[in-house]
Amino acid sequence: MNTKTTSVDCPNCKKSVEWADENNFRPFCSKRCKLIDFGGWASERNSIPGESVYPAAEDEYDQ
Ligand SMILES: [Zn+2]
Known part of the structure; x- marks a missing residue:
């Protein structure tokens, strides 16, 4: 096993990020x-008016 x-x-x-299973935000x-x-490329590539690009947007305020 690779430890x-x-x-x-x-x-x-x-910033240097540890690539760990517990890091749900990697990379x-x-x-x-x-x-x-994600918001950056999503707004560029998926600019569909009236359609939510990412439904979990409310998580943005869960800091
Ligand atoms: Zn960062």
Whole structure:
């Protein structure tokens, strides 16, 4: 088994992120970075008026 810890750079803020199963936001460092990045490409690629891009948007306020 590989017990070595893998780290990646957060695509949003470039912070080193531990690639662990418990990190639900990987490769991002936090929910905030994930939402910022996802919202960025989602609004560019899925700009469908009247349709919610990500239904879990209320999680944004659960900081
Ligand atoms: Zn980050």
